[in-house]
Amino acid sequence: MPVRGVRRRYIGFRVDADTKLAGEEIFEAIHSKALELYGVKGASAASLSVISYDGDEDRGVIRCSHESLRRTRAALAMISIISGSSAAIRVDRVSGTLKGLRLKTAKQEPGDIY
Amino acid sequence: MREFADLRVRKPADPAEFERMILTAKELGYRHLGVVFNGDRVTDENSLGMDVISRVELSPTSPGDLLSSLRRVRDRFEVVAVDCSSKAVARQAAKDHRVDILMFPGDLSEKKAIGLDEQEATLAAGIGCSFEISAVELIRAGSARMAKLITRLKKETTSARRHDIPIIVSSGAASTIELREPRALSAILDLLDVEEEAALDMVSINPLNVVERNREKLKPGHTEPGVRRL
Numbered sequence: 001m002p003v004r005g006v007r008r009r010y011i012g013f014r015v016d017a018d019t020k021l022a023g024e025e026i027f028e029a030i031h032s033k034a035l036e037l038y039g040v041k042g043a044s045a046a047s048l049s050v051i052s053y054d055g056d057e058d059r060g061v062i063r064c065s066h067e068s069l070r071r072t073r074a075a076l077a078m079i080s081i082i083s084g085s086s087a088a089i090r091v092d093r094v095s096g097t098l099k100g101l102r103l104k105t106a107k108q109e110p111g112d113i114y
Numbered sequence: 115m116r117e118f119a120d121l122r123v124r125k126p127a128d129p130a131e132f133e134r135m136i137l138t139a140k141e142l143g144y145r146h147l148g149v150v151f152n153g154d155r156v157t158d159e160n161s162l163g164m165d166v167i168s169r170v171e172l173s174p175t176s177p178g179d180l181l182s183s184l185r186r187v188r189d190r191f192e193v194v195a196v197d198c199s200s201k202a203v204a205r206q207a208a209k210d211h212r213v214d215i216l217m218f219p220g221d222l223s224e225k226k227a228i229g230l231d232e233q234e235a236t237l238a239a240g241i242g243c244s245f246e247i248s249a250v251e252l253i254r255a256g257s258a259r260m261a262k263l264i265t266r267l268k269k270e271t272t273s274a275r276r277h278d279i280p281i282i283v284s285s286g287a288a289s290t291i292e293l294r295e296p297r298a299l300s301a302i303l304d305l306l307d308v309e310e311e312a313a314l315d316m317v318s319i320n321p322l323n324v325v326e327r328n329r330e331k332l333k334p335g336h337t338e339p340g341v342r343r344l
Contacts, residue, residue, distance in 0.1 A: 016138075016291055036257055037305065070301050070310060077298035080253045080291075088291045090142065091298065 007066035010051065010101045011094050013076060015058040017087035023053035023060065029082040030062065030089070034075040046072055051098065059092070061101065069094065116314065118296035119321040121148035121169065121193065121215075122248060122284035134290045136162045142295040146325065148193055148284065167325050169193040171217070177206035188212045192328050195246065198228055208237035214324050215244050215282065218270070220251040220263065230270040230279075239277040244324055245270065247306075247316075248286030249299050268306050280320040283313070 015026055027050050034043040046068035053060035064072040076089040095101035120139060126132050139147050140163065148167040170191040174180035180196065180203055188194060195215035198204035207213045216238060218229050230238075230245055238245065247267060255263055274281050283303060287293045294302075300313035308316070330336060335343040 018291070070304050073298055073301035074304045077249070077294050077302050078253055086291050088294070090295055 006047065007096070008047075008063055009066050009069045009072075009094055009096060010098050011062050011064065011069075011072065011076075012092045012101050012105050013060055013062070013089050014092055015060070015082075015087060015089055017058070017082060017085050019085045020055070021058075021082055021085065021087065023050070023055060025083045026053065026060065026089070027062070029079050029087075030075060033079050034072065037075055037078060038071055042068075042071065048072065061098070066096075116296075116318040117145045117322060118143055118318050119146035119148065119167075119325070120144050120285050120287075120293070120296075120299075120317070121146075121167065121282055121321040121324070122150065122195075122246065122286045123147055123293070124150045124286070124288040126289060131289065133162065135287070135293065136164050136166075138290045138293050140164055142293060144296065146322065148321070148325075151191070167192050169195060171195045171197055173197040173199060174203050175199070177202050179203075180206050180210070184210065184212045189332065192325060192332065198234075201228060204228060204230075204234050205237065208234040208243060209241060211241045211243075213241075213243055214328060215246045217246050217248070220248070220255075229266055230273055232273060235273045235277040235279055238274075238279050242280075242327075244280040244282050244320060245274045246282045246284060247271070247303075248284055249294060249302050250286035250288075250292055252302060252305070253292070253294075264305050271303075271306050271308060280323065281308075281316050282321045282324070283316040284321070 015021060031048060034046055034048060047065045049063045051061035051063055073091060076091060079089050081087060093101055093104045095104055123135060146165040146167055148169040150169050150171055168191045170187050172180065172183045174183055193214050194212060195217055196207040196213050197217045197219060198207055199219055207216055252260060252263060271281060283299050285292060285294050285299060296317045299317050303313040337343055
């Protein structure tokens with residue numbers, strides 16, 4: 001059976017900010033913070049990519065490599081300002097597949113954070 | 115399943131914001147919240163189902179000042195933290211069993227910044243004092259300051275771990291937006307090369323041990339650990 005080379009993690013997050021922010025601004029902030037904390041090599045190893053962002057609900061999904069999950073979480077946690085506004089990015093759920101992430105998010109209850 | 119505690123949240127002046135903070139902390143997965151009361155402890159706090167832990171932070175200017183402050187507050191608060199602004203204060207705090215947590219100022223402007231060194235670590239280990247890291251100081255810092263802060267915190271955590279001093283990681287949040295979920299706080303410790311399991315203990319087991327020990331001490335009849343007057 002073929003095995004995928006890189007294991008991935010899908011991170012479902014929500015943004016808490018003073019003002020409404022666009023998806024591009026949020027992803028730019030995530031990439032910049034990953035670069036600032038871990039450098040080009042670390043950011044490249046994380047293989048960060050944008051999956052989706054819902055501006056109405058301030059929720060989104062990014063993907064990273066399985067081995068860089070903790071570093072990606074750290075980069076998200078260290079963000080405090082996006083485009084001049086105070087903001088926080090909070091991880092709701094983490095899963096190995098997008099389908100799994102959606103199922104977990106649908107079942108999620110308050111205080112039930114991965 | 116782990117129970118998480120954020121042992122350092124600064125109470126905002128606006129009661130509505132404080133209520134929002136408690137609700138957000140609950141939503142993020144915390145069951146215990148240490149709230150800094152720098153005046154008199156408010157007993158009829160609306161805790162909204164959260165275990166609110168009363169905490170006081172002392173910023174003494176001299177060892178004598180620390181001793182008199184400790185006499186005043188020790189039996190009124192569940193957690194006593196000391197902001198060690200000078201070497202003399204740090205030494206006194208690290209050997210006084212009434213002190214639960216040692217904090218060091220995030221001010222890096224001085225050439226020889228005060229931090230947890232080997233001597234304080236040895237003293238603190240003898241009395242079971244904990245060392246605290248506030249995530250907000252790292253989060254608010256710009257790149258250059260953050261790099262310096264990481265260097266210092268790495269040294270301090272290495273010292274603390276070498277002497278088996280419990281390390282506590284808290285948010286230090288003064289508003290809802292500064293709160294971070296427990297796993298985010300533990301992930302930040304990746305910057306200090308702390309492994310995941312140990313980092314999770316720093317937001318769950320370590321702070322809860324401090325609270326449990328002090329609640330036991332504050333019960334009527336307590337004389338010393340393991341001894342109660344009936």
